[in-house]
Amino acid sequence: MATLLYRLGRWSFRRRWLVSFLWIVVLGIAGVGMMSGSGAAPSTFTVPGTEAQRAFDLLDERFPGAAADGASARVVFRAPDGELITSDEHRGVVEDVVAALTGSSSRVAAVTDPFTTDGAVSGDDRTAYAQVSYTEPSNDLTDADREGLTEAMELGRDAGLTVEGSGDALAVEPEVLGPTEVIGVGVAAVVLFLALGALVAAGLPLLTALVGVGIAFAGVATLSGPLGLDSMTPILAVMIGLAVGIDYALFIVSRYKHERAEGRSAYDAVGVAAGTAGSAVVFAGLTVVIALGGLFVVNMPMLTKMGLAAAGAVVVAVAVGLTLLPALLGFVGDRILGRGDRRARESAATGGPTLAVRWVRFVTRRPLAVLLVAVAGLGVVALPTTGLRLGLPDDGAQPTSTTQRQAYDMLADSFGPGFNGPLLVVVDATRAEQPQRVVESVADSLAGLDGVAAATPAAPNQDGDTATVTVIPDTSPTEAGTEDLVDRIRAGVADEAAAEGADVLVTGQTALNIDVSQRMQSALVPYLALVMGLAFLLLILVFRSILVPLKAALGFLLSVLASFGVVVAVFQWGWAAGLLGVEQPGPIMSLMPILLIGIVFGLAMDYEVFLVSRMREAYVHGASPRDAVESGFGHGARVVAAAAVIMISVFAGFIGSPETMIMTVGLGLAVAVLFDAFVVRMTIVPAVLALLGERAWWLPKRLDRVLPNVDIEGEGLKATLSAAAEPAAAESEKDGLSRSL
Structure with missing residues (x-):
């Protein structure tokens, strides 16, 4: 592998114009595809x-044509305090708004x-609602279309x-890079400059x-419709893609600068990096792809597509880092070396330990105490996980300043909290001897259940063998009482109907959310x-160890539970x-x-691979187990810390999203990276490796003979480097060309 x-890095460096041109072409094709795409699906x-x-x-199947694929909106009207929406004055205003809504768009x-409309006016005659249906999603x-809807609503507001x-007719697609995301990228740029010491390198x-x-986003946007x-x-x-793309490039650039500081030419340094x-x-990218691709086991198409799209972005980031980055390094030449590199060489010459070395020495001198404190701390942070409740957000989770949230609250106040989350009960009586009687019996049973505020009369289909009953719960869609009601219908009413040859199914958005x-x-x-x-097997291949992958997996569990x-x-x-x-908590x-688990696992293995591979490299090259930990940590900790801060900045930028x-x-993700990078990988990992010593790198001999040697630590490069040395004159000519460019 190494x-x-x-060879790929050196080829990209030498063919820098061709490689850069090819990536520009790919970006252009993706952009054209995005511009001609049909947009995201509903x-x-x-x-x-x-x-x-x-x-x-x-x-x-039973109610053909009844399902509406178009967008919808619910417009809620409320009269001022002490007045009725049914008064002649307010009735006229509502009717004017309804007329304006009808003419607000050709898609209405x-x-x-x-x-x-039955039930569209509240019992106190103060609130009413109109339902708007569109022909398009x-x-x-x-x-x-949306402006026409809001302008019609303004007519009613102007009238008092x-x-x-x-x-969903009022929903606006979220921005891909809003102000907070841009700030996160800006913080990442500052961290890159501090870590690499030069503007060009950053x-x-x-x-x-x-x-x-850009390529990943354009590709996903192109495929959104199909x-x-x-x-x-x-x-x-x-x-x-943004987080891993920056991090992967940071690791390669950092290793390139290290090799240049060791005296290698730019051509050879690119190859070694x-x-x-x-x-x-x-291998870090493979772990992320495995974690995201594994989301298919949930058997939820939307989640599978999200995972595969994100995995595709990671694949693109890896490909760009291995080809375009070496090509760009060929263009910048020595301009990538900054004052920070000179300070690093001076520090290495004087032999003064860096902050990373001082920290790892502290950890390895007291490994058991450090391990216990770190694990206990993450355990305390993870305690709220025991109270985790899952659900899907509705308009009740929107900010109180939004019209969606205010409409939600008005309906809940006037029609009851369950009005925003009705249950649709489907009665399939095709096997019953008397379908109509069974349907009526089910409707009566539903109306008499505890937790039911109201149940509509059964609405049969044209053949009379299937009917629907709308049930309004006493509780809001996200309350535990609504889930209990769904369980009672499925366990009680459904069993009674089954004895008479009918099937009772509960659906609707609220029931679907519960099932999800x-x-x-x-x-x-x-x-x-x-x-x-799968990741355990992959890490065994990378580190040729049993205990190191096991430790990596257990450390991930600590990180993800603390983030939960x-x-x-x-x-x-x-x-x-x-x-x-x-x-609104x-x-x-x-x-x-499950999405967080997939992403965090991949990212956690990133830091494991980047940090421990340097330790493995030192160990393979003859260092003692403890010296290998200190050496690898000293070389990799600064870059891992910078990478973690960058990821935290990028992820934290998305906290400001309206979604x-x-x-x-x-x-x-931001807190998971914080815990995993600084507590697990940079504290627990060296403590555990110090405790294990030689045993950390143990691998059964039979397994060692079977496993292929991927040579992630670059041991096999020694012979290649000596055989592939370029003539000094040719290298000098290349460097001169780089500086002139």
Whole structure:
């Protein structure tokens, strides 16, 4: 592996114009594809195998044409205090707004009149709502369509009514790089300059990362329509691609500068950096791809697509780092070397230990005490995880300043908390001897259940063998009482109907959200087993050890549990919620834990590979186990710390996103990287390796003979370097060309 990448790096350096041109072509093709693409698909869930999904499929079959694929909005009207919405004056205003809504866009299919629709006026006659249906999905609505909707709502506000709206017709796709994300990239640039000591050196990782992210984002956007990717998929790809792209380039550039400081020519230094740091990049990228690709075990198409899109961004970042980066190093020449390199050489000459060396010596002198303190600290932070509740956010999780949240609160206040999350019960009576009687019996049973605020009469299909009943719970969509009600319907009413030859299925968005949460919980164990098992085998191949991969996996569990603890404390319990802009604490989004596990596992293995590979390299080259830990840590800790700060900055930038899922994942990833890099990899890892000594690198002889030697530490490069030495005159000519460019 190291020799192959060594040759690839030197080839890219020598053919820098060709390599750069090819990447520009790829970026251009991706950009053209994005401009001609059809855009993201509507954000809908399909969860094969769940009862809610089976009910949706049954409705499509038994009620053809009833399912609406277009966007919708619900406009809520409220009269001033002491007045009634049903008064002649306010009724006229509402009717004017309904007329304006009807004519607000050519894509409006229908608008209901609150005064002619059953149940659309509250019991106190103060609040009413109109339902707006569109012919096109929300992603195909234009700004003019949404402006027409808001202008119609303004008519009612100008007349003295409180008018708010909710629904996907009002949804606006989140920005890929908003102000907070740009600030995160700016912080990353500062950290790169401090770590590499030169503007040119700091600019290369940013440039290559942006090229990789541009290609990945454009590719995902191009495929959004054909593959049905939702609007959050490209954002996740950008988040992951930007972070790993900067980090991977940082490791290669840092190793290149180290080799130059050791006296190697630029041509050879590129090859060595690609062969050693590049090997670590390849295997680190593989762990991320394994973790993200493994999301398919959840059997949720949207989550699988998100994982594959992010994995694709990682593959692009690795490819860019191994080819375009060496090419750019050929252009910049000696300008990549800054004052920091001279200071580093002077420090090495005087023999003064760096901060990293002093820290690792402290850890290795007291490994057991340090290990216990670090593990206990992460354990305390992880304690809130025991109270983790999963759910999917609705408009009740929106900021109180938004019209969606205000409409949600008005409906809950006037029609009951369960009005925002109705359950749709489907009764399939095709096997029953008396379908109509069974359907009526089910409807009566539903109306009499505890926790049911109201149940509509059964609405049969044209054949009369299937019917639907809408059930309004007493509790809000995200409360535990609503989940209990769904369980009672499925366990009690369904069993009674089954005895009479009928099937009762509960669906609707609320029931689907509950099924998604349960699917997430049941998938965690097999997902962890798959991802950690594959990564464990990969790390055995990399480190040729059993205990080092085991330690890496256990350290990851500590990191992810601690990050869950922070997420629960902030988003569920409300600690520091105001500081971070979380206005409505509630259940954690059900997709977050498994998505966070996948991403964090890959990133945790990144730091494991980058840091421990330097220790392994020192050990293979003859250092004692403890000296190898200190030497490898001294060479890699500064770069790992810089990489971690960069990732934290990039991920923290997404905390300002208006999308709850992106905000939650951003915070979870930022704190997970903080814990994993500085507590696990830079504290627990050297402590454990110091305790294990020689045993850390033990591998059964039979397994050692079977495993291929990937040579990540570059031991096989020694012979290659001596055989591939370039004539001094040719190298001088190349350097002269680089400086002139």
